[in-house]
Amino acid sequence: SQQGEEDPQALSIQEGENATMNCSYKTSINNLQWYRQNSGRGLVHLILIRSNEREKHSGRLRVTLDTSKKSSSLLITASRAADTASYFCASDMVDYKLSFGAGTTVTVRA
């Protein structure tokens, strides 16, 4: 069964606006990762946050982690058309595996 679930399923924003998506997971984790998938392509790693971290930044991306609520959020600031993609959270499981959620599809309108 999938460990993580993203919310919302889809998001449409104007260029320049911020986009926020959330991920909830079921069991304790050591780390959580976020990936981006452009249409028809493979996934690309964005950021990894460990369970002892609360916030992490990478360029226009900000990830938070709340282990007490078993949730994480991904914020994309000042969105661009190139940010149009699906975004997935992935939480670690036993035996070296990641469990991916179903993803949030983000559309950035010009």
Place this chain on the structure above:
Amino acid sequence: NAGVTQTPKFRVLKTGQSMTLLCAQDMNHEYMYWYRQDPGMGLRLIHYSVGEGTTAKGEVPDGYNVSRLKKQNFLLGLESAAPSQTSVYFCASSYGGSFYEQYFGPGTRLTVT
């Protein structure tokens, strides 16, 4: 570096036919994974390998077999294809399991009629 490559990119099979998907990585990664992606389901792990000569089952292994004879290659076999195996298949590799990022191939779109 080519990263992770997958062959073929597209394939159409008839029910009952067999085929092998090839994944190759040039990053000297120990860990390799096969996923399938279906609409609304995210990625589901089929099989994975933690090193040359090793394989293990993931969430949805039935109907698939794998082999890791060489460190750089991870093969996924469909013994007798079924329409339920219509999906997009992704291979990924990583340096060291879930503490490290995974690098994904471009995917193979498989249709079983």
